[in-house]
Amino acid sequence: MSGSFVIDSLAHAVFWVVVGFVFAGAALAVFPRNIVYNVLGLILCLTGVAALFLYLGSFFLALMQLLIYVGAICIAIVFAIMLSRPLHLEVPKRRMPKLAAGIGAAAIFFAAVTAVSWKTAWKPAAERGADWTITTIGHLLLTRYALVFEIISLVLLVAIIGAIVTTGFSRRLSS
Amino acid sequence: MNSLSVYLTIAAVLFSLGLFGVLMRRNLIGMLISIELMLNGANLNFMAFNRFLAPEPAVGQIVALFVMGIAAAEAAIGLSIILALFRRLRSINVERAQRMRG
Amino acid sequence: MMWLAHDPVLTAAFACATLPFLSMAVILIFTRPYQRLSCAISVGAITVCLGSALYLLITLRHAPAPVEYQWAWIISSDMVIPFGFLLDRLSLLMLTIVAVISFLVQVYSIGYMHGDPGFSRYYAFQSLFAWAMMTMVIAPGMLQLYIFWELVGLASYLLIGYYYEKWSASQAGKKAFVMTRLGDIGFFLGIITVLLGFGDLGILHMNHAAQAGDIHPAVVTLGALLIFCGVVGKSAQFPLLTWLPDAMEGPTPVSALLHSATMVAAGVYLMSRIFPFFAASPDAMAVALVIGTITMLLASTMAFVTYDIKQVWAYSTVSQLGFMVMSLAAGGYFAGVFHLTTHAGFKALLFLCSGIFIHEYHTNDMREIGRGGGRKLTIPMICMTVGALALAGIFPFSGFFSKEAILGVLAAHPNKLFLAAGLLGALMTAYYSFRLIFFILFPRETAEPAHHHEEAHGGHGHGDDHGGGHHGHVFWAMAWPVMILATVTLVLGFFQNELQSYLLGLEPAAHGHEAAEHGGHGLGHYLLLVTAVSLAVGGVFFAYLEFGWKKATQEGFLRKFPAVENLFANRWYMDHFYRKALDLCVYCGFTNIFTRNDRRVIDGGIDGICRFTVGGGRAVSFLQSGMLQYNLVLMVAAVGVLVLVFAL
Numbered sequence: 001m002s003g004s005f006v007i008d009s010l011a012h013a014v015f016w017v018v019v020g021f022v023f024a025g026a027a028l029a030v031f032p033r034n035i036v037y038n039v040l041g042l043i044l045c046l047t048g049v050a051a052l053f054l055y056l057g058s059f060f061l062a063l064m065q066l067l068i069y070v071g072a073i074c075i076a077i078v079f080a081i082m083l084s085r086p087l088h089l090e091v092p093k094r095r096m097p098k099l100a101a102g103i104g105a106a107a108i109f110f111a112a113v114t115a116v117s118w119k120t121a122w123k124p125a126a127e128r129g130a131d132w133t134i135t136t137i138g139h140l141l142l143t144r145y146a147l148v149f150e151i152i153s154l155v156l157l158v159a160i161i162g163a164i165v166t167t168g169f170s171r172r173l174s175s
Numbered sequence: 176m177n178s179l180s181v182y183l184t185i186a187a188v189l190f191s192l193g194l195f196g197v198l199m200r201r202n203l204i205g206m207l208i209s210i211e212l213m214l215n216g217a218n219l220n221f222m223a224f225n226r227f228l229a230p231e232p233a234v235g236q237i238v239a240l241f242v243m244g245i246a247a248a249e250a251a252i253g254l255s256i257i258l259a260l261f262r263r264l265r266s267i268n269v270e271r272a273q274r275m276r277g
Numbered sequence: 278m279m280w281l282a283h284d285p286v287l288t289a290a291f292a293c294a295t296l297p298f299l300s301m302a303v304i305l306i307f308t309r310p311y312q313r314l315s316c317a318i319s320v321g322a323i324t325v326c327l328g329s330a331l332y333l334l335i336t337l338r339h340a341p342a343p344v345e346y347q348w349a350w351i352i353s354s355d356m357v358i359p360f361g362f363l364l365d366r367l368s369l370l371m372l373t374i375v376a377v378i379s380f381l382v383q384v385y386s387i388g389y390m391h392g393d394p395g396f397s398r399y400y401a402f403q404s405l406f407a408w409a410m411m412t413m414v415i416a417p418g419m420l421q422l423y424i425f426w427e428l429v430g431l432a433s434y435l436l437i438g439y440y441y442e443k444w445s446a447s448q449a450g451k452k453a454f455v456m457t458r459l460g461d462i463g464f465f466l467g468i469i470t471v472l473l474g475f476g477d478l479g480i481l482h483m484n485h486a487a488q489a490g491d492i493h494p495a496v497v498t499l500g501a502l503l504i505f506c507g508v509v510g511k512s513a514q515f516p517l518l519t520w521l522p523d524a525m526e527g528p529t530p531v532s533a534l535l536h537s538a539t540m541v542a543a544g545v546y547l548m549s550r551i552f553p554f555f556a557a558s559p560d561a562m563a564v565a566l567v568i569g570t571i572t573m574l575l576a577s578t579m580a581f582v583t584y585d586i587k588q589v590w591a592y593s594t595v596s597q598l599g600f601m602v603m604s605l606a607a608g609g610y611f612a613g614v615f616h617l618t619t620h621a622g623f624k625a626l627l628f629l630c631s632g633i634f635i636h637e638y639h640t641n642d643m644r645e646i647g648r649g650g651g652r653k654l655t656i657p658m659i660c661m662t663v664g665a666l667a668l669a670g671i672f673p674f675s676g677f678f679s680k681e682a683i684l685g686v687l688a689a690h691p692n693k694l695f696l697a698a699g700l701l702g703a704l705m706t707a708y709y710s711f712r713l714i715f716f717i718l719f720p721r722e723t724a725e726p727a728h729h730h731e732e733a734h735g736g737h738g739h740g741d742d743h744g745g746g747h748h749g750h751v752f753w754a755m756a757w758p759v760m761i762l763a764t765v766t767l768v769l770g771f772f773q774n775e776l777q778s779y780l781l782g783l784e785p786a787a788h789g790h791e792a793a794e795h796g797g798h799g800l801g802h803y804l805l806l807v808t809a810v811s812l813a814v815g816g817v818f819f820a821y822l823e824f825g826w827k828k829a830t831q832e833g834f835l836r837k838f839p840a841v842e843n844l845f846a847n848r849w850y851m852d853h854f855y856r857k858a859l860d861l862c863v864y865c866g867f868t869n870i871f872t873r874n875d876r877r878v879i880d881g882g883i884d885g886i887c888r889f890t891v892g893g894g895r896a897v898s899f900l901q902s903g904m905l906q907y908n909l910v911l912m913v914a915a916v917g918v919l920v921l922v923f924a925l
Binding site for chain 1: 179180182183184185187188189190191192193194195196198199200202204205207208209211212215218219222223225226227228229230231232233234236237239240241243244245246247248249250251252254255256257258259261267
């Protein structure tokens with residue numbers, strides 16, 4: 001009992017530490033002017049979210065989160081940063097009305113979402129399965145969700161081609 | 176930690192911070208980063224609902240997986256657009272992209 | 278279309294009312310580049326029409342009542358406006374005249390217009406002209422008549438301005454159109470008057486009702502006067518007569534058509550068409566009589582001084598139309614229509630003959646034609662003399678009979694002044710027509726070098742293509758119609774009794790020469806006859822003294838009165854007067870007002886609306902700052918507010 005309590009409370013503590021990392025990472029991703037800090041913050045935040053996925057019982061998704069987001073997207077962003085001129089060399093001066101408007105809009109939205117999530121009486125499904133295995137996910141992906149899977153693949157393909165075309169065309173146009 | 180609302184609140188914080196970033200940042204790459212934050216907030220929501228409410232646990236994961244795929248596509252397109260814009264404007268300041276000004 | 282096959286009369290009328298239009302459409306749309314084909318289509322159509330018209334005339338010759346085919350066109354409460362065909366004696370006679378003249382003119386044009394670049398266009402417009410006139414002639418209601426009346430005007434505009442590259446031709450076309458329109462405004466108001474005052478536009482109904490006194494006399498008088506405005510415009514009566522002499526800018530066959538059977542005849546036809554209606558209003562008749570007289574005398578004087586061969590005939594047309602209007606206005610229905618018939622024949626003859634001369638010598642000047650050897654063209658010379666004799670009213674040519682009939686009518690009129698005017702007109706007619714003939718017959722080499730009117734007949738530099746000898750097919754295409762017309766002119770007068778009994782629906786009268794329906798049997802009548810003929814002969818003789826005789830100066834007695842000559846040559850300064858009036862009234866008055874209206878009200882209004890729109894756009898364009906993020910802020914805030922409002 002005590003062992004499990006210790007583990008429980010430890011898990012609890014770790015959970016909140018992870019949440020703290022997530023928030024810190026998110027803040028770091030949004031607030032600093034230096035874009036490199038933003039990326040580092042994003043990485044921190046995404047890793048935290050991966051840990052949260054572990055808490056939510058999906059090892060597979062946590063792995064995917066690390067692989068796709070941290071491993072691919074963040075690296076791509078770093079490349080983009082390296083290819084472009086950093087903005088802080090320009091003349092960034094914050095405009096107060098814009099800041100206020102942004103804070104206001106985000107706050108309203110946050111209030112709306114949290115209010116909805118706290119006020120709603122969430123009811124679990126009557127019968128809940130317990131099948132969390134990757135095998136099932138694979139089965140479902142290739143049977144029930146095969147069409148969606150194909151479409152996602154197609155979207156990715158189009159996105160890649162589009163990215164190539166966009167950069168290629170703009171190079172031709174600007175030269 | 177074992178309540179849905181906690182996760183939903185975390186997700187809402189992530190989403191709102193991302194939203195704030197999208198609304199505020201002038202750096203296009205910064206905006207893209209913020210969008211990733213928003214997507215993660217949404218993903219977290221999916222996973223939370225999957226954990227606490229859904230009848231079939233595999234389905235929520237699959238949806239989250241799809242979101243990740245879309246996010247990857249979005250990042251690729253977004254970055255290429257940013258690069259194209261950078262070539263055109265020699266800047267990645269979104270306030271410079273004002274062709275649509277009335 | 279089955280109903281057509283069962284009724285040959287309707288089929289024939291239908292053919293007259295559609296075929297030329299179809300031919301025009303086909304030519305304009307499909308066969309413009311193929312000149313021969315276009316010509317064949319047009320002539321074929323008019324030939325069928327001619328056949329139909331003759332068939333109708335022969336079939337319905339003894340029809341006791343007018344044949345009417347009517348379909349309701351506009352129905353509005355108790356007012357019905359029909360369209361269709363009205364085939365009675367008058368319309369059949371006129372239909373035949375139109376078909377015959379159009380046919381002959383089109384055949385003639387094969388030669389005259391040979392090689393013209395706009396050959397197909399010419400035939401298309403000819404078809405349009407024939408179609409409009411024929412459908413107008415057989416119209417059963419005033420509105421249909423009016424529509425085709427206007428189409429006749431349109432066709433004549435197109436044909437007068439046929440050489441549209443030539444400034445004067447396009448001006449003449451415009452002038453003809455605008456001046457006739459001026460009268461047509463009156464005509465249209467007249468139709469409205471009749472519609473409001475009587476409520477029916479059927480021609481026969483109008484005539485019956487007016488005769489029976491079912492229409493209020495004021496309505497009849499007002500309507501008749503207004504409709505007479507249309508006649509004044511179309512038939513070139515005073516004061517709207519100056520467009521007709523200018524209308525000779527068109528090709529000569531067009532002038533022939535215009536002056537004989539179609540355009541100007543339309544006015545007189547209209548007047549005879551609703552003759553009973555007119556006759557019910559003595560006031561309108563008096564006005565018409567005076568205007569006809571003035572026109573007749575004025576136009577004759579103008580013809581004294583011009584050297585343009587076509588212009589002489591144009592003035593003579595005006596004055597003969599004046600004769601017809603006089604006759605109708607004096608109550609001589611048959612005499613007027615008879616003169617219209619004979620005049621159509623000999624005037625077409627005269628113009629077509631002049632056309633041959635013009636085609637041959639490329640000038641409109643009678644002195645140059647004479648000098649160039651005009652009298653060597655035997656056939657046209659003889660035919661033209663026949664026409665001139667008919668015009669002058671010499672026995673036994675057709676003009677003699679009809680003019681006698683008119684003079685008989687005038688003699689019966691209580692006011693003898695009109696008879697005197699008519700006799701004077703006869704004298705003047707003989708004088709000026711033979712002045713022209715003698716100019717061509719007896720040329721003089723004058724010291725003064727005449728202008729070379731090479732331009733006078735624009736676009737006609739193809740005299741060489743029949744190589745010297747003028748007896749090619751081109752010449753014969755022109756000569757045949759002329760000879761046919763000359764024969765008609767010779768013969769037509771002797772059918773006066775038949776025509777009269779046909780037109781008035783009487784039994785063929787007993788033998789005996791009847792000059793006028795007002796029974797001029799006695800001594801007075803013969804006296805009148807002798808007077809008229811001797812006056813005509815006197816006119817011819819006078820012309821011979823001045824222009825034909827070997828010792829004649831070929832100057833004319835008017836040379837001794839330069840002021841009068843100027844007056845005549847300038848058409849009594851009517852054109853100057855119109856010009857002045859136009860400048861004063863239209864350019865300074867209306868134009869100013871309209872310009873101001875255009876600038877201030879219309880332009881200003883549009884500008885104001887534009888300014889308002891642009892300003893409004895500017896005012897709200899700050900929303901479109903081009904800043905992505907502001908738009909996003911608005912959107913997000915709106916979504917948040919919506920969620921807060923509706924989800925909670």
